[in-house]
Amino acid sequence: MPAQINTAKPKFEIKLGAATREAFGRTLVELGRENRDVVVVDADLSKSTMTTYFAKEFPDRFFSCGIAEANMVGVGAGLAMVGKIPFVASFSVFAVNKGFEQMRIGAAYGRSNLKVVGTHSGISIGEDGPSQMSIEEISLACSLAGFVVLAPADENATKGLVRAAAAYDGPVFIRCGRPKAPVVYGADQKFEIGKSIQVAAGTDIALIANGLLVAQALLAADLLGAEGVSARVIDMHTVKPLDRDAISRAAAETGAIVVAEEHLVDGGLGVRVAQAVAETNPCVMEFVGIHDRYAESGSPDEMLEKYGLVARDIAAAARKALARKR
Amino acid sequence: MLESYFHMAKSIDELQTIAKRVRRDIVEMITAAKSGHPGGSLSAVEIVVELYFNHMRIDPANPKWADRDRFILSKGHAAPVLYSVMAERGYADAPKGKLNTLRQFGSVFQGHPDRRFIPSLEASTGSLGQGLSLGLGMALGSRLDARPSRFFVMLGDGEIQEGQVWESAMAAAFHKADNLVAIVDYNRIQLDGFVSDIMEIAPVVDKWRSFGWHTVEIDGHDFAAIEAALAEAAGTKGKPTCIVAHTIKGKGVSFMENNPKFHGVAPTQDELKLALQELN
Ligand SMILES: Cc1ncc(C[n+]2csc(CCOP(=O)(O)OP(=O)(O)O)c2C)c(N)n1
Ligand SMILES: [Mg+2]
Numbered sequence: 001m002p003a004q005i006n007t008a009k010p011k012f013e014i015k016l017g018a019a020t021r022e023a024f025g026r027t028l029v030e031l032g033r034e035n036r037d038v039v040v041v042d043a044d045l046s047k048s049t050m051t052t053y054f055a056k057e058f059p060d061r062f063f064s065c066g067i068a069e070a071n072m073v074g075v076g077a078g079l080a081m082v083g084k085i086p087f088v089a090s091f092s093v094f095a096v097n098k099g100f101e102q103m104r105i106g107a108a109y110g111r112s113n114l115k116v117v118g119t120h121s122g123i124s125i126g127e128d129g130p131s132q133m134s135i136e137e138i139s140l141a142c143s144l145a146g147f148v149v150l151a152p153a154d155e156n157a158t159k160g161l162v163r164a165a166a167a168y169d170g171p172v173f174i175r176c177g178r179p180k181a182p183v184v185y186g187a188d189q190k191f192e193i194g195k196s197i198q199v200a201a202g203t204d205i206a207l208i209a210n211g212l213l214v215a216q217a218l219l220a221a222d223l224l225g226a227e228g229v230s231a232r233v234i235d236m237h238t239v240k241p242l243d244r245d246a247i248s249r250a251a252a253e254t255g256a257i258v259v260a261e262e263h264l265v266d267g268g269l270g271v272r273v274a275q276a277v278a279e280t281n282p283c284v285m286e287f288v289g290i291h292d293r294y295a296e297s298g299s300p301d302e303m304l305e306k307y308g309l310v311a312r313d314i315a316a317a318a319r320k321a322l323a324r325k326r
Numbered sequence: 327m328l329e330s331y332f333h334m335a336k337s338i339d340e341l342q343t344i345a346k347r348v349r350r351d352i353v354e355m356i357t358a359a360k361s362g363h364p365g366g367s368l369s370a371v372e373i374v375v376e377l378y379f380n381h382m383r384i385d386p387a388n389p390k391w392a393d394r395d396r397f398i399l400s401k402g403h404a405a406p407v408l409y410s411v412m413a414e415r416g417y418a419d420a421p422k423g424k425l426n427t428l429r430q431f432g433s434v435f436q437g438h439p440d441r442r443f444i445p446s447l448e449a450s451t452g453s454l455g456q457g458l459s460l461g462l463g464m465a466l467g468s469r470l471d472a473r474p475s476r477f478f479v480m481l482g483d484g485e486i487q488e489g490q491v492w493e494s495a496m497a498a499a500f501h502k503a504d505n506l507v508a509i510v511d512y513n514r515i516q517l518d519g520f521v522s523d524i525m526e527i528a529p530v531v532d533k534w535r536s537f538g539w540h541t542v543e544i545d546g547h548d549f550a551a552i553e554a555a556l557a558e559a560a561g562t563k564g565k566p567t568c569i570v571a572h573t574i575k576g577k578g579v580s581f582m583e584n585n586p587k588f589h590g591v592a593p594t595q596d597e598l599k600l601a602l603q604e605l606n
Contacts, residue, residue, distance in 0.1 A: 042518075044484060044487075044516050044517045044518050044524050044525070045517060045518070046518050047517070047518055048517075052518075064518075064523075064524050064525060065487075065525065066484065066487035066516075066524055066525025066527075067454050067455070067484050067485060067487040067488055067516065067517075067525075068487045068488055068489060068525070070489060071489065093453070094453065097453075098453075127359065127361045127362075127429040127437045128361075128437040128438065128452070129429075129436045129437035129438050129440060129452065130438075130440070130452075131402060131437075131438045131450065131451065131452025131453050132437075132438070132452060132453075294442075296431075296436060296440070296443075297429045297430070297431070297433065297436045297437040297440075298429075298430065298431030298432070299431065302431040306431075
């Protein structure tokens with residue numbers, strides 16, 4: 001009786017918290033106070049990535065590289081090689097696309113403890129348009145051997161995962177966003193690299209999401225609940241290494257999975273989950289993401305609506321999956 | 327044919343009148359958009375006006391004319407200055423009446439120059455550091471076809487911190503691309519503050535010269551100087567020319583001038599009123 005299970009589920013309401021980039025900037029200052037080895041490298045975007053807080057408090061541990069992201073990433077890798085814990089930050093699209101080869105040679109292949117933080121990820125930056133939007137970097141970062149890839153959903157997740165990244169010995173990419181993010185977690189929630197979080201229980205279908213789309217997936221679960229469908233929602237904040245246990249369990253227990261991400265469907269969370277599903281408990285799947293195109297200028301909400309990244313789209317994908325499951 | 331195009335031989339008075347209208351457009355459109363980059367748009371006004379109204383061989387009625395000169399706004403965040411000048415110059419795909427839809431959903435006036443929306447734009451830019459490579463490629467290809475076209479790439483002074491700029495600068499001199507002109511908008515401010523506090527780039531002229539470029543240093547708000555520099559570039563054979571244009575970020579609006587805050591912040595309605603008074 002899925003309908004009954006679901007009516008017991010509290011309705012998710014959007015309450016905006018801090019942007020994940022803001023939470024990153026604040027957490028970085030805490031880390032800086034706790035550990036003198038934490039250093040920051042910037043490429044003329046500290047007021048946007050919010051590393052400006054760190055720069056103010058620790059000017060001698062903040063290295064400006066100018067508008068030169070490849071150099072920024074390489075310098076970060078070098079700092080790691082002498083024992084520092086460097087956080088290099090820019091817009092995702094510049095940090096990863098321009099610093100990709102440096103991430104590969106300096107941090108992945110070259111083995112260093114580099115933390116790359118990309119802000120203004122996805123298309124929810126809005127008005128600036130595609131040249132500043134990042135819809136490829138999860139795929140790129142996941143293709144680097146040994147990299148940990150994180151995509152926090154809200155301020156609390158960002159705080160927890162930035163701390164986990166600092167404590168972890170090895171290269172990490174963290175995806176943050178520009179707009180205020182809906183609050184998904186309480187301040188006491190624990191976050192562990194590689195361990196997904198079930199944010200809503202359900203048995204008919206599993207909605208797996210990360211970043212801003214976790215909140216949309218929760219809204220979608222409520223839409224589906226009203227139709228008598230019990231949807232499990234999983235926050236897959238770690239895209240790599242993937243929580244294969246949670247995925248195979250979801251596949252086995254629900255038999256239908258929708259993956260939703262603010263990223264190209266090619267090479268993002270969706271295909272990685274699909275791989276894990278195919279290898280464990282094959283089931284029907286649908287994918288919500290950006291399909292082989294670039295977005296445009298507009299408000300963040302207009303972007304998410306037009307490019308099919310809101311609760312309605314996730315619910316529609318779920319109905320499609322459920323129809324195929326039957 | 328092509329009567330409408332080049333060397334409309336505008337007087338400096340006429341150019342100044344156009345520049346003033348363009349400045350008004352810039353502050354109006356960015357205010358309406360509630361986001362955007364006024365400072366670097368205002369610093370580039372005279373140069374872009376001079377290129378489109380007095381120097382480039384272009385025909386707005388025939389924007390895909392193969393032998394045209396081309397302008398690449400490598401510092402794509404200054405899109406408003408280019409949109410306003412193209413509208414003023416009569417490009418049909420950059421309609422003047424729509425300037426105030428800048429950055430809004432569905433507008434052709436995207437946050438950064440976007441060829442999907444305005445085909446008359448020569449390049450989609452916004453990721454700094456790439457325009458000079460594009461300009462060089464265009465210059466080499468068109469030289470191969472013995473076309474008379476010349477190529478003008480405008481760079482920010484912060485932008486030239488990107489390594490790719492110097493890779494293309496080296497290559498342009500190596501290939502003796504004398505149909506290529508780089509123009510550095512040397513306004514001394516980038517996103518996070520003054521260039522000298524973020525990453526010093528001086529000595530700028532020496533850098534370009536040592537990379538094998540002919541250089542000209544000018545006041546980038548002086549139409550006569552811009553005209554003379556572009557003429558000098560046209561007459562320079564065997565090497566590309568870099569025009570280092572000293573400018574004032576936010577030029578024309580007192581409270582924006584030399585003020586890092588107005589790199590990427592839109593004026594409020596009150597600020598717009600003040601700005602328009604000054605630009606009357
Ligand atoms: C590769 C890249 N890195 C960062 C940015 C973000 N950004 C936009 S404008 C800007 C500062 C540009 O300064 P400058 O080149 O001096 O331009 P201007 O002063 O003419 O506005 C930065 C860092 C970008 N657009 N592209
Ligand atoms: Mg500048």
